[in-house]
Amino acid sequence: xxxxxxxxxxTVARGGGTLPREVVWxxxxxxxxxxxxxxxxxxxxxxxxxxxxxxIETSSRLQIEKGVLYLxxxxxxxxxxxxxxxxxxxxxxxxxxxxxxxxxxxTSFEAFAxxxxxxxxxxxDATEAFAGLMEAIVDRIAxxxxxxxxxxxxxxxxxxHAGPIQxxxxxHRGRDEADLRRLLRRVGGNGDxxxxxxxxxxxxxxxxxxxxxxxxxxxxxxLKARFDTMRLDVLxxxxxxxxxxxxxxxxxxxxxxxxxxxxxxxxxxLTVVSVVGVPPxxxxxxxxxxxxxxxxxxxxxxxxxxxxxxxxxxILPLLWFKVRGWF
Numbered sequence: 001x002x003x004x005x006x007x008x009x010x011t012v013a014r015g016g017g018t019l020p021r022e023v024v025w026x027x028x029x030x031x032x033x034x035x036x037x038x039x040x041x042x043x044x045x046x047x048x049x050x051x052x053x054x055x056i057e058t059s060s061r062l063q064i065e066k067g068v069l070y071l072x073x074x075x076x077x078x079x080x081x082x083x084x085x086x087x088x089x090x091x092x093x094x095x096x097x098x099x100x101x102x103x104x105x106x107t108s109f110e111a112f113a114x115x116x117x118x119x120x121x122x123x124x125d126a127t128e129a130f131a132g133l134m135e136a137i138v139d140r141i142a143x144x145x146x147x148x149x150x151x152x153x154x155x156x157x158x159x160x161h162a163g164p165i166q167x168x169x170x171x172h173r174g175r176d177e178a179d180l181r182r183l184l185r186r187v188g189g190n191g192d193x194x195x196x197x198x199x200x201x202x203x204x205x206x207x208x209x210x211x212x213x214x215x216x217x218x219x220x221x222x223l224k225a226r227f228d229t230m231r232l233d234v235l236x237x238x239x240x241x242x243x244x245x246x247x248x249x250x251x252x253x254x255x256x257x258x259x260x261x262x263x264x265x266x267x268x269x270l271t272v273v274s275v276v277g278v279p280p281x282x283x284x285x286x287x288x289x290x291x292x293x294x295x296x297x298x299x300x301x302x303x304x305x306x307x308x309x310x311x312x313x314x315i316l317p318l319l320w321f322k323v324r325g326w327f
Contacts, residue, residue, distance in 0.1 A: 022204035025098045025129045027109065044097050045092050048072065053088035053101065061203065062210045069093040073203025075137065076196050077104045079144045084193045086200065091130065093211065095218060098126040100133070112136035127211075127218045131226050134208060138233050141197060141204070146241055148190050148197075152247050155187055159254050178239050180262065182284060184255045205234045272321055279313030 026039060028047065036047045045068060053072040055061065063070040071093065074086040087108070090100035102109065112133050158179075212219075212227040219227070287296065287306045296302040 017275050023097060025125065025133075026100070027113075028099070028101045030103050031101065039099065043094075043097055043099065044099065045094060046070075047099065048090045048101055050088065050103055053090045057301065058206060060181065062206060064214060067095070071207045071210065072198050073207050074196075075102075075106060075108070075203070076141070076144060076193065076200050077106050079107075079147075079193060082189070084196060084309070086196050091207065093126060093130050093215065096126055098129045098133070106140075108140035109133070116311060125218075127215055128223060130211065131223060131230070134230055135226070137200075137204060138230055138237070141200060141237060142233070144193070144197060145237060145244065148194060148244055149240075151186070151190055152251065155183060155190075155251055156247070158183060159251055160260065161312040164221065173307065180255060180259050184252070184259070185207065187248060187251045187255060191245065191252065194241055195222045196246060198238075198245070201234055201238050201241060205231075208234060222258055233290075268326060272318075272326060276314055276317045279317060280310040283313050 023043075026043065028035065028039065029041075031047065039045070040047055046065070048070060052060070055072070061072045071091040073091075074090055075089050076084060077087050078084050086102040087102065087106075090099075090101035092101070100109070112135075114138070115132070139190060170267070208230050212224065212231070217226065283306065287294075296305065299305065
């Protein structure tokens with residue numbers, strides 16, 4: 001799919017055909033070979049491939065060819081689902097046009113396209129369009145981090161203040177363990193997306209100062225200030241993401257600790273049951289021997305006596321464990 005933004009701010013989507021020459025922003029989403037060929041012919045810009053955008057070296061992600069900036073960064077998508085991942089996105093910035101190449105739909109691109117219809121947003125210059133798009137990307141990353149922080153606060157409350165470790169009456173232990181497993185998965189999921197956001201922030205953190213340095217002659221004072229603000233925003237988001245990753249690690253350790261405690265409680269119950277069962281077994285074994293010289297066999301109350309010994313030998317260890325606070 002091919003979309004473009006004209007100098008007047010009008011956005012149009014096309015599935016093919018001829019690309020107008022007055023475009024400012026060209027957006028390629030899963031481009032077909034004929035679309036790539038058409039864009040390259042009309043704009044004179046090289047459209048990077050998926051393999052080129054997937055390179056991780058800084059020299060491959062930040063390039064200058066004949067005054068045109070070729071940039072790439074991995075961006076998070078499907079952040080609101082159970083399977084978030086990153087996708088490489090390419091930016092080709094020339095003095096006349098901004099060309100973006102992506103292979104997955106991204107919320108930040110859609111948000112920026114919608115904002116072009118607002119009076120406060122303009123798309124009259126390629127560098128200005130790039131700044132607006134990067135601001136939308138940074139805002140999207142910030143929104144994702146805010147969602148992670150809210151989720152971690154909720155999980156932290158469950159783990160430290162309302163977890164099954166408090167031993168609420170009527171609570172089934174198996175249900176507690178299932179809750180802990182769900183808690184562990186949710187914490188791990190937030191840690192996974194936080195690490196992916198770190199990759200995106202590193203990519204954006206390289207792109208923004210690179211453009212601010214090598215395209216400074218195309219910017220006025222206001223646009224330079226916007227790039228400076230973006231750079232500071234990326235730095236603050238990096239710090240916040242590192243804080244969230246540390247919090248994820250704390251919650252993972254806490255959850256694993258709670259699971260270990262629950263498992264220890266199960267082992268403790270099994271230990272108590274086995275120890276309590278030993279004395280009655282011993283008494284029953286003694287009186288189950290078939291010796292003739294056993295005085296208790298001739299007692300009139302021998303059988304009730306043996307039963308009482310069995311019961312007493314089971315109650316005394318239970319009382320001892322109760323005093324010791326094992327249950």
